[in-house]
Amino acid sequence: METATIPAELDVYWKQLDCGFPRVEPVFADCMREALATLSKQGVDAYIENARFLGKMGRGAEPILIFMEKWPAVAKTLGEDALPAIMECIRRMWKSPNGNAITPFLQSLPATARRLQSPQQLRGYLDIALDFMERTTGSIHGIQQTFPSPGLPSLFKQVSVLLSQLSLEGLKNWVEYGVRYYKDHPDRQIDYFSLQSADSRAVLQRERHGTLLVDNERKLDMYLRGLWHDADQLIPYSGAFDELRKPIPYYDKLGIRLPDVYDDFIPSVGCTPCTENGAWNAPYDKAERIVISGIDRYRAVLAHIAAHRRWTTAIFADNFSPFQRMAVEFLEDSRVEYLAMREYPGLRRIFAALHPIPAEDACDPENESGVRHRLAMLSRAILDPRHPYKNPHIIEFAQRFLALMQHSDSGTPEMADLAVLFVAKTRRQSDQLPKIHFKDTVVDYRDDNRQMWKFIEEGDEEEAFDEPRKIEPGEEINGLPPRHYHEWDYLNHSYRPDWVSVYEALHPSGSAADIDRLLAKHAALAKRLKKMLDLIKPQEKVRIRYQEEGSELDLDVALRSLIDYKSGATPDPRINMSHKTSGRNIAVMLLLDLSESLNEKAAGCDQTILELSREAVSLLAWAIEKLGDPFAIAGFHSNTRHDVRYLHIKGYSESWDDRVKGRLAAMEANYSTRMGAAMRHAAHYLEKQQADKKLMLVLTDGEPSDVDSKDGRMLIEDARQAVTELDRQGIYAYCINLDSKADKYVADIFGNQYTIIDRVAQLPERLPQLFISLTK
Amino acid sequence: MTNKDQYKVNQEPFYQPQGDEVALYEAAYAARLPVMIKGPTGCGKSRFVEYMAWKLGKPLITVACNEDMTASDLVGRYLLDANGTRWLDGPLTTAARIGAICYLDEIVEARQDTTVVIHPLTDHRRTLPLDKKGEQLEAHSDFQMVISYNPGYQSLLKDLKQSTKQRFTAFEFDYPTAILEVEILCKETGMDKEMSASLVKIGQAARNLKGHGLDEGISTRLLVYAATLIKGGVEPRAACRMALVRPITDDADIRDTLDHAIDAVFG
């Protein structure tokens, strides 16, 4: 057994190992040296003994190879004491039909050790794995212990990704879910445990640690609106499935893209926090470590992006080399952040903690390209006046930057000039090397800057325009003859008489039971609403006290007055009371926008806006019926001014019965939104109601528009005019808007008689509540 | 007899004009046209009226309206006394007699059957029938009617009748621009410019959230409170949380966002 590669001093171990695999021999010496350097005497013995066992298990060379190479490092993180538990786990796999999972298990050990950090944690993890193994082994068609667990090898292959995002608790829940649903489905089990299936990812998402975007959308939306007067869709992307290349935040036409989760950020030692008003006075290396919470990390990204949106003007990319472009981006990022901090000094604390501090000597100029490294240092130097850098170029350019910003906002082109100079002054031969120094150069709250560049050569974009929609034959509505309404032309300050034709028809009918089901689904909410309704429900008779003339003497007050009088004080003469029946006298018209866009899925849930509206309207109708206010429901959509359709769902004389519910159940969304005409038509019904107060609620998800109206303002102005007309008729119009960008127009139309519901999913709850508070 | 002077505004109140409202008001007063001032709470409506009364040198009688108020509370009533009964003018009657500016603050709070008593005073008749007393009071030539209300209260039941609205000329007030509001804080509280600007910035963040969970943003009045607290030695962040954030919302998300705004502004 003497071999050339085994040094004499290791020979005794080699003999103990007693291993015949040719692949082990060449690595043996290196492994042993590392083991001897890191393990105790007993540790080394255990190392050899267990390696020997793995070699004789009959599962090839892989297990012993991996173990020999990895164990010393794992033992360093977890302690040598962890070994028995690990070996026990391997033995259990070996004795069951799950020997095929041993290799993936061993392979995952270094990564799991890094995540778990302690032997207790490891034990918890092994318990989860073994429990999983037992419950999924051989349970197909009741045959015991014959088939290996289909999911076990996949689980070990994914476990480092899983543990990077889940606590043990979360891992346990995730595994539990998979076992519960896919115990008896080998293929689906594999899909689940290899993170291929959608539900697997969804459960992972649910169990994640950190601050989730979905849980904080409203707060972040408020941040953007409140502090930056900006608003956009916030769209999460997942960083979970790509450990190497983390996606970077960005924004485009559809919205702002952000990671779906942020953990709290703990800066490495040496990161400078700053004190009050950006004064930097703690000694640099002793600076306290501040934790930046997940929500503040989101705010940092939003602040950076909002700052770009406010202060960056796109410039042509074609004139710059790739390095120059990178430099322009770094400097422009610094500039917009500088301006943002001028607005909100508190941002400095967050930015400074999140921004990396590349070590000045970290980059090897002989073998790596140092452009990124230099730019990251410059960026740090600009952000942090007490930066540690000695490089004269870094110092010079940080000063030039600050001088530019001193008295003005400067601009993207000025940053481009400065960037080009910087690149020229600091150029090195090695910049061209393929290996780029990356460490500590990524500022992870910054976006990818795609909005900063324009390109001269751009594909001729085809002019997109809406095809005018045609009514399909046979779709004609046979109903009443059209009624004509005027429309307001704001450009000429006059009405276009009889401009719009409104066709009214009975809404087609569906199944009333669907609506009852919806109401049943919201039973808990209905119960809450009921309480609120009882409070505002008109009592049969209301007593009005403190009347000078009334129908009866109010004894309490009369006595008090008498006493006042006798004692020489001024008595209150209002000693009578009278009765009045119900102060509530409100007629309501609920007008529903049924245009095409309602078919879209509401953000953050899988129902369409139409479905949510249907639920909300059902609840509202139920509530109003309970109150006894007369009310009507109608929907509308339009397809040019010649064809505005007004769909009758419930009239004032009808009660909330199966016919009405049936129509609501069949509600569909199509075409456009000519709101003014629909409001005028609805008003002519509401106006005829005998009521002190007349309320028209308009539920819509967007601005008025129609295919034949090119000027976007036109129908907005007309709707505004319609609101004024309604006001004159004594009708109070109120808009419930589901478009989070509605600020741009809704106030123009409805003054302050509106509410925007940003989270459409809440509509079923909000709509009835809104009605109640409007009319109490 | 009622003493006119007791209603005079003696000291010049500080009022920061936002536009041409002072001149316009003077014109309305010259024609004795009734004036209505709409605007969110705490934006300076009452202060403006006070200032105009001072500027015009006319007495000012202010009535804060409420739901329980009856017509007699405005017009007057008979009181019982040892010798029988005695008539006592209400504030509206007093104002019409002595030629004061009568300011009905938050008029929508009053019930509509109460508000109709101002109708004859606010059209060409300029009279007030005191039915119980059997008197037809001709308004003094200096008398003017001013009402204010906040259209932000989104309740259908709290709105003015058209027939009331259409008797008034109207101003639409809003919170002042940032520059003016900083000025107001400085002059009103003696606060320095930098701190005032920070407070105004927080106010604006809240106003941007109007309609998105907040019915109304932070008023100028609250900003004045915050500045006053800080002047009195309260730590600025604590003062802001107490005067600006806690009063206006119970919504945790909004509170959190505004608390963050405070930290962001003060750095």
Ligand SMILES: Nc1ncnc2c1ncn2[C@@H]1O[C@H](COP(=O)(O)OP(=O)(O)OP(=O)(O)O)[C@@H](O)[C@H]1O
């Ligand atoms: N233009 C202004 N000039 C001076 N002070 C102002 C001005 N606007 C607001 N203020 C300050 O704000 C405070 C509130 O203003 P004011 O009492 O006039 O509000 P308001 O509009 O009448 O409110 P409400 O509707 O609640 O009665 C004032 O006491 C004053 O300190």
Ligand SMILES: [Mg+2]
């Ligand atoms: Mg950027």
